[in-house]
Amino acid sequence: MIKVGLEVHFHPATSSKLFCRCPTSEESVCEICAAHPGAKPLEPNKTALLKTILVAKALRCKVSPQITFLRKHYFYPDLPAGFQRTSTPVGTQGSLEGIRIREVHVEEDAGRYDLKKGTVDYSRAGHPLIEIVTEPDICSAREAEKFIRSLRDLLECFGVWSDKTLRTDINISAGDGKKIEVKEVSTIKGIIRAIEYEKEILQKRSYLTEVTKHYDEKKGITVPLREKESAVEYRYIPDPDIPSIDLVPLFPLVDVDSVFRIKERMEREGIPSKLIRTIMVSGLAVFYSRLSEYTPPLKAAQWISSSLIGELKRENASIEHAELHEIARLLIQQEKGQISKVQFTRALRRMLKGEKPSTTGLLSYSEVKEVALKVVRSEQKAVDKLMKGKKSVLHYLIGQVIKTSGGKATHKQAEQAILELIPVDLSKKLD
Amino acid sequence: MSCSKKLMKTRDILLMDKEDLEDRIHYQLELAKRAEEYHPFVWTSEPDKVLGPSIGIKDTIAVKGAPMTCCSRILQGHVPVYDATAYARVKEHTTLLGKTSCDSFACGSSGATSDFGVTRNAHDPLRVPGGSSGGSATALALGLVDLALGTDTFGSVRAPASFSGVVGLRPSYGLVSRKGLVDLCMSMDTIGPMARDVYGVAYLLSMIAGGKGDLTVSITQQKDYTSQLEKPLAHKHVLLLKEGFEDPVDPRIARLVEKEADKINAETSEISLSLEQVVKAYYVVMSAEFASSMQRYDGIRYGKSKDGKTFEDQVVSTRTQFLSEEVKRRILVGTAVTMAEYKEKYYSKAKKAIERFKQSLKTTLQSTDFIVCPTMPCVPWKIGEIQDPLKEYASDLLTGIASAAGLPAISVPCGTVQGLPIGLQIIGKDDESVLRVAREYEKERDKE
Numbered sequence: 046m047i048k049v050g051l052e053v054h055f056h057p058a059t060s061s062k063l064f065c066r067c068p069t070s071e072e073s074v075c076e077i078c079a080a081h082p083g084a085k086p087l088e089p090n091k092t093a094l095l096k097t098i099l100v101a102k103a104l105r106c107k108v109s110p111q112i113t114f115l116r117k118h119y120f121y122p123d124l125p126a127g128f129q130r131t132s133t134p135v136g137t138q139g140s141l142e143g144i145r146i147r148e149v150h151v152e153e154d155a156g157r158y159d160l161k162k163g164t165v166d167y168s169r170a171g172h173p174l175i176e177i178v179t180e181p182d183i184c185s186a187r188e189a190e191k192f193i194r195s196l197r198d199l200l201e202c203f204g205v206w207s208d209k210t211l212r213t214d215i216n217i218s219a220g221d222g223k224k225i226e227v228k229e230v231s232t233i234k235g236i237i238r239a240i241e242y243e244k245e246i247l248q249k250r251s252y253l254t255e256v257t258k259h260y261d262e263k264k265g266i267t268v269p270l271r272e273k274e275s276a277v278e279y280r281y282i283p284d285p286d287i288p289s290i291d292l293v294p295l296f297p298l299v300d301v302d303s304v305f306r307i308k309e310r311m312e313r314e315g316i317p318s319k320l321i322r323t324i325m326v327s328g329l330a331v332f333y334s335r336l337s338e339y340t341p342p343l344k345a346a347q348w349i350s351s352s353l354i355g356e357l358k359r360e361n362a363s364i365e366h367a368e369l370h371e372i373a374r375l376l377i378q379q380e381k382g383q384i385s386k387v388q389f390t391r392a393l394r395r396m397l398k399g400e401k402p403s404t405t406g407l408l409s410y411s412e413v414k415e416v417a418l419k420v421v422r423s424e425q426k427a428v429d430k431l432m433k434g435k436k437s438v439l440h441y442l443i444g445q446v447i448k449t450s451g452g453k454a455t456h457k458q459a460e461q462a463i464l465e466l467i468p469v470d471l472s473k474k475l476d
Numbered sequence: 477m478s479c480s481k482k483l484m485k486t487r488d489i490l491l492m493d494k495e496d497l498e499d500r501i502h503y504q505l506e507l508a509k510r511a512e513e514y515h516p517f518v519w520t521s522e523p524d525k526v527l528g529p530s531i532g533i534k535d536t537i538a539v540k541g542a543p544m545t546c547c548s549r550i551l552q553g554h555v556p557v558y559d560a561t562a563y564a565r566v567k568e569h570t571t572l573l574g575k576t577s578c579d580s581f582a583c584g585s586s587g588a589t590s591d592f593g594v595t596r597n598a599h600d601p602l603r604v605p606g607g608s609s610g611g612s613a614t615a616l617a618l619g620l621v622d623l624a625l626g627t628d629t630f631g632s633v634r635a636p637a638s639f640s641g642v643v644g645l646r647p648s649y650g651l652v653s654r655k656g657l658v659d660l661c662m663s664m665d666t667i668g669p670m671a672r673d674v675y676g677v678a679y680l681l682s683m684i685a686g687g688k689g690d691l692t693v694s695i696t697q698q699k700d701y702t703s704q705l706e707k708p709l710a711h712k713h714v715l716l717l718k719e720g721f722e723d724p725v726d727p728r729i730a731r732l733v734e735k736e737a738d739k740i741n742a743e744t745s746e747i748s749l750s751l752e753q754v755v756k757a758y759y760v761v762m763s764a765e766f767a768s769s770m771q772r773y774d775g776i777r778y779g780k781s782k783d784g785k786t787f788e789d790q791v792v793s794t795r796t797q798f799l800s801e802e803v804k805r806r807i808l809v810g811t812a813v814t815m816a817e818y819k820e821k822y823y824s825k826a827k828k829a830i831e832r833f834k835q836s837l838k839t840t841l842q843s844t845d846f847i848v849c850p851t852m853p854c855v856p857w858k859i860g861e862i863q864d865p866l867k868e869y870a871s872d873l874l875t876g877i878a879s880a881a882g883l884p885a886i887s888v889p890c891g892t893v894q895g896l897p898i899g900l901q902i903i904g905k906d907d908e909s910v911l912r913v914a915r916e917y918e919k920e921r922d923k924e
Contacts, residue, residue, distance in 0.1 A: 076558045080772045082551065083538045083560060083656040085692050116768050120791050127771020165776075280814040282823065285662035285765055286654075287691065 047244055049189060050147075050181035051236075052214040053196065054174050056154070057096035058207035062171035063089060063153045064130065069172055069207070078171030080126035085286050089114070093151055093173035094135075095299055096205045098292060100175055101136025101149040102301040103199050108136050110293050112150075114284045119277065122165050123158035130284055131176075135292070142195045144188070145180040152176060175205075181218060186240040189215075193233050202304065204328035217243045227267050230260040238265045307334040314342045323350040327357075332364050339373035340380075348376060356390070362397035371396060382457035383407065385447055410462070413446065413454045417462035420445045431467055439463065507620055514596045516605075516615035519543050520574035529622035529676075531570040532615045536582050536627055537667065538656035539563050539575065546658050547590035548580040550798035551779040560656020562625060562667045562684040569683060573621050576611030580800040581770070582627055582660045584608050585871045587636050588859050591800055596859070598640055599896055603856040606639030608632040612670050613640035623680050624670040629660045630758055631851075631875025633668035634887040638851035638899025641889045643914070644670040645677045646875075647907050649882035650694030652684050659769035661762035664879050674888065674915040678702045681907065701911055708916045709909060713844045714742040719751050720849025720874055720901075728893045733850045733900050736890040739920035740913060742848050747840055751873050754833045754880050759869060760813050760826035767810025770803070802865065830880050837881045841905055846913055849874050851887040851899035878903045886914045890921065 061068055064086035065077035076084040101108050112135055116128040131152035139146035154174040156167040177196070183189050193211065200206035213236055215227040227239045239260045258267040307330045311321045314337075324333050329349055337345040357364065372393065379389040384407055408416070420442060421428055431438045439460070446459035454462075511517055518535050519542060533539055536546045538556035545551040559567070577595045579587060587610015588594045595610045597603040598617030605614045609626025613636030616624050626633040628646035637644025645668050652667045659665065669680035678701040686698035716737060721730040734744075775781030775794030782797050784790035799807070813822035840847075853873055862868050878885035884907045887899035900917065904910035 076556075079777065081538075081556065081558070081778065082544065082546065082554065082772070083536075083556070083658045084558070085655045085690075088689075088691055118768060118771055120771065120774055120788070122774075122776055122787055125772065125777065126769075127774060128768060278815050280768070280811065280816075280819075282764060282768060282814055 046219075047184065047247060048181040048218050049183035049240060050216040051179045051183065051189065051192070052216070053177045053193070054212040055200065055210065056172055056207045057093055057100075057175050057205050059090055059092045059096070059173055061090060063093055063151070063173040065171060067171065072166075072168035074167045074170070078125065079167055086130070086284075089287065089290065090173060091295070094290070094292065095295055097132075097135045097149060097151040097175050098295055098299045099203055099205055099301060100177065100200070101139065102299060103203055104136065104139035104141055104146045104149060104177065106136025106139030106146055106149055108292065108296070109134055111289050111291055113289045114287045115281045116284050117279045117281055119279060121155070121158070123156040123170070125156065125167060125170050129153060129155065130287070141199070142192050144182045144192050147178040147180050149175065149177050181216065186237040186244075189236050189240055190233055193236060198322065198326050201326035202328060202330065203301065215239055219247060226257045227260050228257060228270065232262070235260055235262055239267055242267055304330050307331065310334070311342070311346070316343060316346045320346045320350050323354070327354050329353070329364060332369070335369050336373055339370070340376055344380070356393060356397060360394055360397045364397075382455050385452055385455045387447065387452035391452065407455065408450055408453045408458070410458055413450065413458040414462045414465070416450045416454060417446050417459065417466055420449055421463070421466050428467060431469060510618050510620065514598060514601060514614050514618060515593045516576055516595055516611040516618065516620060517574035518545060518547060518577045518590065518592055518611070521572050523571045523573065526571050528569045528571065530573045531566060532574055532576040532612050532621040532624040533563055533572065534578055534609050534612050534624070534626050535575040536578060536658040537563060537625055538658075539572065542572075542575055544575065545592070546581045547578050547592060548798065548800060548803065549591045549780060550773050550794065553780065554778045556656070558656065560667075561653035561687065561690065563656065565683050566625075566680070570623060576609070576615055576624060578611055579608040579802070581658065581803050582608040582629065582632055583766075583800070583802045583806055585631065585635055585868050586610070586857070586862070587613065587639075589800065589802065594859055597856050600856070603858055603896070604639065606636030606852070606856060608636075609644070609670065610636045613637055613642055613644070616640070616642045616670055616672055622671070623676055625680070626668050626670050627657055627660075628666050628668040628879070629664050629762065630872045630879045633670060634851050634875050634885060634899065634901060635871070637670060637887040638901075639856040639897065641897030642670055642672050643674055643677050643886065643888050644668060645681060645886045645907070645911070646878055646884060647681060647685065648695055648884045650692070651686065651907060652693070653687055653690045654692040655690060659766065661758075661765045662769065663761065663765060664882070674886075674911060674918050675702060675705065677886070678705050678911045678915075681911070685907070701908055704908065705912060705915050707912065709912055712846065712913060714740055714846040714848055714913070715747050715844045716742050716744050717847050717849040717874075717877070718748040724870070724873070725850060725853040726855065726893070729850045729853070729855070729898055732891050732893060732898055733848075736900055736917075736921065737848045740848075740917045747844070747847065749837065749840070749877065750833070751877065753829055755869065755872055755876050757826040757829035757833070758872070758876055758880060759809070760822050761830060763806045763810030764814045764823050765810070767807045767814070770807050773799070805865065834881045837877070837883070845904060845909070847877070847903040849901050851875060851901040855893055855896045855898070874901060884910045886910050888914050888917055
């Protein structure tokens, strides 16, 4: 019987580092994150604090009204100051998938040490890092997998996960108090294999030696790194440069309950669970709930999952730019056939880029008819085929009308105009 | 804000025109000679233009482009890439003449233990200038600069001011930005102005105090501390500190300060504070915070480095070779008192003791406005005379009061004993009133 506890680390989406204003989007180092003599931390990044509170709340934790930053001391080439600043717990006593969460806190990341080259890249140093620590409630690799998958969905749902990687330390104990720690596993596959590998070793030998291991991603095995760190002395002290932080004023800015309520509502409304998950992990739950006030819920859900998510990715845009009622209006218009799909997509893309949607609207029906006439004249061959009963040509002609109109004719208008010009009895089986 | 004429001594000499060339050359030769003999500077600049009064900056304060060693070999070759806020504020209004010497990483009360040569007392070259901001005090006392910035954690501005016969202010904790100040004990560190008179100190403080958007500044208001300086306070209640006038304080100093304090109507209804405990508590907390901040000197990113087979070897040999004895002593103590096994017994206990002291002083200051006592319990000692670090620590007895409580305190020269300068210390509740009382005393003193 083994007991597994996880320590999961990830970068929350923030534009700058935790204690300086170096951007996280590019390689950047300043005297603060490189710990030059005399440099002092700036006010902790508020977005990072908000996202930590959000994660704590999403994991159903008790949230602390006040935190302090501690200095955790050790020497390592990737640690510029010789200590890491790490907060006292922001959240405690949470749970996910039946696994108890011991605590959630925020800390600063270290640099990237390339052991082979012997070089350190400090641009990662000072990035905010959220750590989630579970109780040793996990009994199998499968349970660990379930927990991590669920955690990933949750982080996606709230849009707090910037680089889509989790770094996980795995603590495995056999119940006799002895522990094996496997450091920095970055994939689900790795977590499963590391746990199974250790379990196997355990079954062969009925005891554990206290050891810290490194997971070899390529070979799928764990390799001893050093004696267990219980011998390491971190000499935690409160950082004298950072006054205690009152989190209470930040609480109203963090709302997880409404998102959970939206999820429950979707379930009640009979939205298929696959669609629910897609919308939740896309971080568009709130948008969905507002959109569904204007359009039927299922339609809103389907459209978000089939079109909007793709468009957002394509434009690398955020839904924040778009005016909700504009999108809803366009969506209804398209639904009613008042605007074409091409027009809709064009207008949507403009909105996602933060531009005003084009107001030059649709052609009137008589204008569409004129276009259709032009098309009919130039497409004699196709017209003949249609007259002879080849129904599939109708779609080609409709397409030509929409194209010639520059997307200003709707599908419905084009169809109507063509059928008016070429009297074909569609009720008859033509093909 | 204009600067009084008397601040401009060295500036005026620097500005002399061609007719005074001979004087000027003579002055500069004299300056070079004295600088060599007394060693107040670790680095001197060659100013290309003269902006205002001349200034010396303690070598634990970062000046972009000027080497900063903190007078320790481990930082040899390090050149800051940014300005300390305090320097950034003065650089448009003063002429930087150099970085002033200090005890290595500000660890000392003598001012004479730089890794790069002994700084001497301007009044007796065989004696220490007081520390740790000794170079700033000596440069001022010799007339080499008009103004200087020092740093004061447990007395490092006031002790050299007292020993060298100049004025030095420890501002309220949180009044002057610590950005760019190399850490000693972050919960007590301050940057303090020094000058030959109270006006110069007030003038310099006006430039560096307050400011927004800085986590190290809690008193953000910016104001001109010279504007009210000449006005005596309408009401003031001044009390003598009992411990300032009894053993182990030199009785000659006690007599002199008591007599001088009478000029600002100090009452002898003496108050008493448990000082020895606070000095002990300070050395525990300071060592803990110091050891923490010194972790970064591993020979990897800046300063000097000694090769080793492994990273660990490199850290050990770099630190062993390039840090001074006193610095290493404090790191070892600081490491020990924060280890899980001893943390509660020493570090946490000491922090609580300081908090208690702060509260008791707060209570005392409800019934009085100012506390007066000598700055230092002894006259400047001879270079090399004190070997026992505990004896040197004990000299912080009277300066530690304001430090532990985060209060402003000033040292003003009040006479001599054995021909050596003595400082009178005024501790108060806010910086402006402390400066005004100090100025009032200065005027009374100069009447004679």
